[in-house]
Amino acid sequence: MRGTPFILILIAVAGVVFGLARWLDNSYAFFVGYVVVQYIVLGTAWNILGGYTGYVNFGITAFFAIGAYSSVVLHKLVPTLPLPAMIVVGGVMAGIVGVGTGYLTLRLRGVYFSIATLALAVVVQTLITNWDFVGGARGAYVLRPRTAPLIGGGYIDYLFLIMLGLCVAALATARAIERSSLGFGFAAIRDDEAAAEASGVPTLRLKLIATGLSGGFMGMAGAPLPFYVTYLDPASGFSLNYAVNAIAMPLIGGTSSWLGPVVGAVLVGGLQEYLRVTISSAVNVLVAGVLMVMFVIIAPQGIVGLFQRKRR
Amino acid sequence: MTALLHIEGLGKRFGGFVALDGIELEVQDGERLGLIGPNGSGKSTLVNCICGTLQNEQGSVRFAGEKLDGLLAHERTRRGLARSFQLPRPFASLSLAENLRIPILYAVNARNAGALPTAAIDARCRGLLGEVGLAEKADRLPRDLTQIEMRKLELARAMAAEPKLLIADEAMAGLSHTEVDEIIALLIRLNGQGVTVIMIEHIMRAVMEFSQRLAVLVAGKKIADGAPKDVVRDAEVVRAYLGE
Amino acid sequence: MDVSLDLLMNAVISGLLLGGFYAAVSIGVAISFGMLDIVNIAHPAFILLGSYVAYIANTMLGIDPILAAVIVLPAFYLLGMAVYQVYYVAFERRDDQSLRGLSFFFGLLFIAEVGLILVFGVDYRSVSARYIGPSLQLVLFDLPWRLLVPFLVSMVMAVGLQVFLSRSFLGRAIQAVAQDQLALQLMAANPVKIKRIAFGLSIATASLAGACLIIIQPVEPSIGREYIGRVFAICVLGGLGSFPGMIIAAMTLGIVESLTSTFFGPSWAPAVAFGVLLVTLAVRPSGILGR
Structure with missing residues (x-):
């Protein structure tokens, strides 16, 4: 194998x-x-x-x-x-x-x-x-x-x-x-x-x-x-949170490889947890949505894509 | 001997518009056929009906003795029918070599009921790219290609499916004189390797140079079919092209 | 038997009125999805925004919700133009409408919903107006003004837009923009500008639709989602981009939902739209009046 x-x-x-x-x-x-x-x-x-x-x-x-x-x-x-x-x-x-x-x-x-x-x-x-x-x-x-x-x-x-x-x-x-x-x-x-x-x-x-x-x-x-x-x-x-997170994390991390969703989930999930503890639980759910919109507009290849592009 | 491609009474409508009407066409194994006609005469619809992108309502298409009606496009490709698209449609996120890999994985492997080893597939992709002069760009993405390179990729991808019949749909539109010559030479070379070719083209010079036989479509009907020299002198064809 | 016939009659009548209101909700998507090919799944969020604007104007200033919606119409129009500009630059121009364009609108939907929760909380909000409560008494049945007013507003909006789209140069350009951008350019019209105007109009309708929504029922931030299925079921069933088809589809859905509520219970109503949508997509994707 x-x-x-x-x-x-x-x-x-x-x-x-x-x-x-x-x-x-x-x-x-x-x-x-x-x-x-x-x-x-x-x-x-x-x-x-x-x-x-x-x-x-x-x-x-x-x-x-x-x-x-x-x-x-x-x-x-x-x-x-x-x-x-x-x-x-x-x-x-x-x-x-x-x-x-x-x-x-x-x-x-x-x-x-x-x-x-x-x-x-x-x-x-x-x-x-x-x-x-x-x-x-x-x-x-x-x-x-x-x-x-x-x-x-x-x-x-x-x-x-x-x-x-x-x-x-x-x-x-x-x-x-x-x-x-x-x-x-x-x-x-x-x-x-x-x-x-x-x-x-x-x-x-x-x-x-x-x-x-x-x-x-x-x-x-x-x-x-x-x-x-x-x-x-x-x-x-x-809860709509599940849907937004599941879409936002791959889009933020990068959709072209298995690594993207991992990077996205760890970063966004970690950030959300941090915000939940430090600010409020209402703000932490907004983060995924806002980041997703920002990423699809500014960095459509996601974080992993940014590194891959340099390699190509 | 039966023909490789045998089209009988083929008809296709879009709502009330009759796009194809009673088309009869035979293509022999190893032949080079030119298919011409004014814009909107139904050439592309005919190609789509042969390849399964569209399904014909009337008549039938037989290929290598088998009825194709009702089969989807990928099933026809697996039976040995390949096409290039009028506007090149590369897989934009895949490298050139990977572009050719798709038909090998999905048409050739399916046909032979066995998977080629990865190394053999890769060698085959690079070999085909070499044949069309794109060997050096094998690992580049399609967006790095020029117009003619894009056409060559389109043809190479069709060839990668190892077809018995290749339909080249306006593979030369917009190319320069010498580039047209290059594509013609490429198609004739393929034909020499035993592939039957149907060329759909507006550039008359290319059609005349390439075709052994010429068929003419006008308003969804076939109005002429025969030796190129005779067909272009045919009164009806001249009228259709030049107007009355 | 008498009772059930009466019940049936009332269900059909209120379904018809509800369907009229659904037309108001769907008309913006009929423009954006049907004519401009922009799959604005966030449209219900803009409608809810309209509801909350009407709510503020009504509770704080005592303005009639419909009048408030008319006053903020230009603001919604500008908001729509701005959203389209972002969409155009980030997705349409890059030819990346499907994956990321859709996700963009999904993100907007979510941000709007959470934003409304942050500001207004999850409680139901409602407005007061003279026509909420009483009914128009007719011989055989009563017509509640609460449903009748949104119905009338919706029909006025539909007829007005239909006249604008078929009579004016700009309207015809909007109808042409999805089909033939080249022809438009030859007519010296800039397709991007026309789409921007049309998208602005589609969002402007959300202002009125939102006011109608909060007249019909109290709203809370998450009910917008229920309308996504409805709106797209109506637009697909009506055949994209056709107002008459859309109105017929809206009324059909309204009646079916109303019958479902009456005979099976209101909690089943949201499932109706999905059923209609799936059956339409599977059987007749070009819609009831389609070719």
Whole structure:
């Protein structure tokens, strides 16, 4: 396997990060770390479709919440089900919704897909608000175990570890795509769809693969959320912050490689946390939006792009 | 012997406008066909119907004995049909070598049901770029190219799909006299390697020099088809071009 | 049976009125998306801005919300021109409308929403006017003035813009700008300038639509998002850029939503637009009156 060294390095980095958090032995570090790593996953997921194929998904909250609410449902039905299994289910559900939405709209110009995903976020929220089983508009409480399975310590340690694992999987997938024929096909679609078809690229199938993968990872990122927040209601599960951050971070970091969403998530996520503590939580959510608008206007290649351009 | 490309009763409408009407056309294996016609005569629509960018409503397109109707563009490319676009449409974020890589990965590999090793693909891309004289710019981006280099890239990318039939859609518009000669020589060389070529062109000098046979489209109908010298003397063709 | 027929009748009537208001909300996007090919998904944010301007004028100065909207119309027009200028320089000129242009508007939508939350909080705000409350009593049914006034404002706006677009030179230039920029240049008209004016107009409509919105219902900063699906469903269903098609589509959506609210409960109404949008995109992307 060509990607093996990369995966090993990722695992090593994730291990060091986790070890560091354990050494600090501070639950705040875990809570902040969880959020930043979650945004790396979300940003990477968005970038697989948005950055690689050029199709803009605004319905991140729909996919994210499908993952989160799958866990709520599963937790009510089978309370003993381990979290990784819930993540798989949440990812598959979100992936299916992604492929379905894509199948209906991806034959048209890209903007129609974007508009459809915006509307999708509203409709999934409406469905869940009206679904009493998961608490409807009132929301649902999820009791999380006091201690972590397997590794001991607080449950947040376990959640952080799980999210780190997801992050490794998402980044390895993104990088593998970049270097495979799939990645070249995606780039061809982004640059010129008609020319891609004429060169033998099955554009619709590739776009569906990208939508499925992208939606799937968003769903997986959402699956542990109920255990992280312990109380989930539609207003917080569908918060626009998730969508804006997931789009802003790749655009700020750079959309052309797997590194972009990582850089964006760490920088913006860190800055937001800093502002939340020092100024106020209202200002910290504005940051991603303002930075995103500034970056798309002034530095459309993102931070990673700025360095790459010098190399070319 | 059956023809490589066989078009029968092909018709295409856009709303009430009849773009193509009952087109009959045969192209033999290894032939060089010129296709001419005034602006808006349906040449591009015909190319799009052959290549699957548009789907024809009437008639059929057969290629190498197989019916193509209903197949998408990429499926036709995989069966050995390649085209260049009238306005070059390079993959702007990919280097020249990577531009050629796309059809090799997606048309050639799909056809041969096996992946070529990366090194072989790269060698093939560079070889093709060498053939059109772009070897030195293999790692540059398309935005660094001149007009004629862009046309050459467009043709090289079509060639990378290893087609049996290449449709060159106005590959020479806007080029200088010597540049036109260069492209003609390139196309004739390809034809010598066994590729059937359909050239769609406004530059009559190029068409006459290149074509073994000439077909003329006017207002969505084929009005002439035959030896170039006879066709350009045909009264109907002269009338269509010069007006009555 | 009598009761349900009555219910049905009322649902259809209020749906029709609501649809008229939806036309006011959509008309700006019919211009920007339909004619200029600018996918301004932030349009609902400008509408909410209009609602809050009307709210301030109404509660602080006691001005009628519609009158307030008319007064600030020029300011919205200028704001629209400014937004277009940024969009043109940063995206249209670089030919990068899809990924980054869309993200730009998405960012504006978000910034506007958070900005409004910072200033006004998340509480619902409403206005007072003489026509909010009473109904026009007719023989068979009542027409609440609260819905009737926005309906009338919307229709006046639609007819006015239609006349402007089809009769004046500038209006025809706007209709031509998306189709044939070259022809426009030959007519010695600068396409960028024309698009700037047209985009200014599209944002100006948001001022009136915003006043109508806060007359119909109390507003809070996040309700703008509900309108994105509605607005684009209406524009796509109506066939892009056609006012008559858009009005028919708006009324259709209004009636379907109103029926849904009546028979399934109001919490289901936001899903209707998405259903309409998806079905339209999948089955008939050129819209009901499309070719």
